[in-house]
Each structure stands twice: as C-alpha cells, then as structure tokens.
Amino acid sequence: MQIIDGKQLATTIKEEIAREVQQIKTQGGKIPHLAAVIIGDDPASHVYVRNKVLSCEKVGFESTLIKRGAETSEEELLQIVDQLNNDDNIDGFIVQLPLPKHINEEKVTLAIDPRKDVDGFHPVNFGRMAQGLPCYLPATPFGIIQMLDRYNIDVEGKECVVLGRSNIVGTPASILLSRKARPGNATVTLCHSRTKNLPEHTRRADILVVALGMPEFVTGNMVKEGAVVIDVGTNRVEDATAKRGYRLKGDVKFDEVAPKCSYITPVPGGVGPMTVTSLIMNTLRAARKEVYA
Numbered sequence: 001m002q003i004i005d006g007k008q009l010a011t012t013i014k015e016e017i018a019r020e021v022q023q024i025k026t027q028g029g030k031i032p033h034l035a036a037v038i039i040g041d042d043p044a045s046h047v048y049v050r051n052k053v054l055s056c057e058k059v060g061f062e063s064t065l066i067k068r069g070a071e072t073s074e075e076e077l078l079q080i081v082d083q084l085n086n087d088d089n090i091d092g093f094i095v096q097l098p099l100p101k102h103i104n105e106e107k108v109t110l111a112i113d114p115r116k117d118v119d120g121f122h123p124v125n126f127g128r129m130a131q132g133l134p135c136y137l138p139a140t141p142f143g144i145i146q147m148l149d150r151y152n153i154d155v156e157g158k159e160c161v162v163l164g165r166s167n168i169v170g171t172p173a174s175i176l177l178s179r180k181a182r183p184g185n186a187t188v189t190l191c192h193s194r195t196k197n198l199p200e201h202t203r204r205a206d207i208l209v210v211a212l213g214m215p216e217f218v219t220g221n222m223v224k225e226g227a228v229v230i231d232v233g234t235n236r237v238e239d240a241t242a243k244r245g246y247r248l249k250g251d252v253k254f255d256e257v258a259p260k261c262s263y264i265t266p267v268p269g270g271v272g273p274m275t276v277t278s279l280i281m282n283t284l285r286a287a288r289k290e291v292y293a
Helices: 006-026 043-059 074-085 105-111 123-130 139-150 170-178 198-202 254-260 271-288
Strands: 033-039 062-068 092-095 159-163 187-191 207-210 227-231 235-238 246-249 261-264
Touching: 006 043, 006 139, 006 271, 033 043, 033 074, 033 271, 043 062, 043 271, 062 074, 074 092, 074 105, 092 271, 123 170, 139 170, 139 227, 139 271, 159 170, 159 198, 170 187, 170 207, 187 198, 227 254, 254 261
Parallel strands: 033 062, 033 092, 159 187, 159 207, 207 227, 227 261
Antiparallel strands: 235 246
C-alpha cells in the first residue's frame, strides 16, 4: 500500500510554477493575477480563500481579495463580477461558495466570463470539458487527475467507480476518467444515493473515487484487494480530545480500507491540497491564454 501524498505533490507543482513565474518576471512579462470574492462570514470559506491567497503569494502570483458582508445584495455582487470580467489586469477569479441564501449562486456563476472562470464551474467550461475541448477543469477533479498522472497510476481500460454525482466533483471526475486522454479511457460507473446494491459496484472498482460528504462511509468490505482509492471527503467530526474540538475524517474508513489498497489518499493531506494547487494551475493557463486566445 502506497500513500498518495497530496501535500507533497502540491508543493512540487507549486515549485514548478514558481520557477515559471520567475522566468516571466525575468523576461518582463505579465505576472499572473488571481482575484477571489468572498461574501459573508462562513469560517470554512474564509480558511479556503486564505489558503488560495497564500498559495498565490508562494508561487509569485499577484492576488486580490474582495470581502463583503453577508448583507451584500445580489445586484452588488453581480456588479463586482462585471468589474472583474472587464479588468484586463485580472487573469482569473473565483466567487467563493456557498453564498448567502438571498443570492442565486447559479445566476452569479453564469455571470462570470468563461475566459476567467478558473474554478471551472461555468457551463461553457463544463461543456468544453465534456467534449474534450480546451477548458478550465473544476479544481478538485483536476487535482485527482494530476495525482493519478504524477503517480503513474494506469487508468486505461480499468473499472472505475465514482461515488457522488455533484457538478463540482463526482460528475466531472467521471467524465475526465472516461475521456480519450491520459489519464483516462477508464470504464466508469457513476453511483449516487439511488444506486442499488452499492457494495457490488464498489467491490468491482480498480479505481474508487469517493465524494459523498459522509464520514467513513466506505468500509473495508466495500473495496477489493489492490484497488486505488481516492477519498475526496473532508468532514469535521466532533472530538473532545482534539485541540480544535474536531477531527477531519474522509468518506473512507482509512484504517479498514488502506491495508487492501495499492494506493490511497489520506485525509487530511490528500486531495485537499491539490484542489488549491489546481486553481493556481488554471490561473497560470489563463495568463498564458492557453484555453481562450
């Protein structure tokens, strides 16, 4: 069993990006610039955004953080999005989710210029991904693909099962794993809350991607020997003995599942660090004009 160390891989990729940014500086080129918009005071969202800004600083990007209170109107947020769309200095930007309930997340996502949608959530980028065209990939599935690629895990022709069908992780991950590319060409089964006889599907998987948001849902008897398990879950579970009063648990019961695996991602330190790094990679691609000339 080998641990897929997302933290170390993220560090390696950031070092590669930092070297490229230094070269851009030396040549007098434009430094990539990422903007992040956060509305309200959700603690987890503030942590995520802070990590994204710090990652920008580490690789030498410019970054802009726009913070507004929970009382911000939908119209005000749409005005901010419009300003960022039209700011030539900003290569890409994100609007951190979730948004306050009075703001329509779909309306805000649709207002983002696909050319600056480095989260990869806009339907234009999603559609281009589905058709195998150049696009910005959603950050977490992009991170998963990077992990499989960098660890030289063979995906072609393998049975892959994805648990969870969200538009942010499960569905795009299933598309990327089945596409005609490397890594890709897997035979993919997408499972969800209505799937019958779920363990029959998971025990068939050579590669199992779990993105349910349910702590320790996948147990040892649901995984076959030698499987590759990618645990996307990051669940806060109360624990009075922990310093913060909680521990982070994945969607996979690690102690039971890990001994059966050829490769497995830990929680924390697995997919999470790669999600932020993928956002940085998308921003670099935006600055290069790789996707949209």
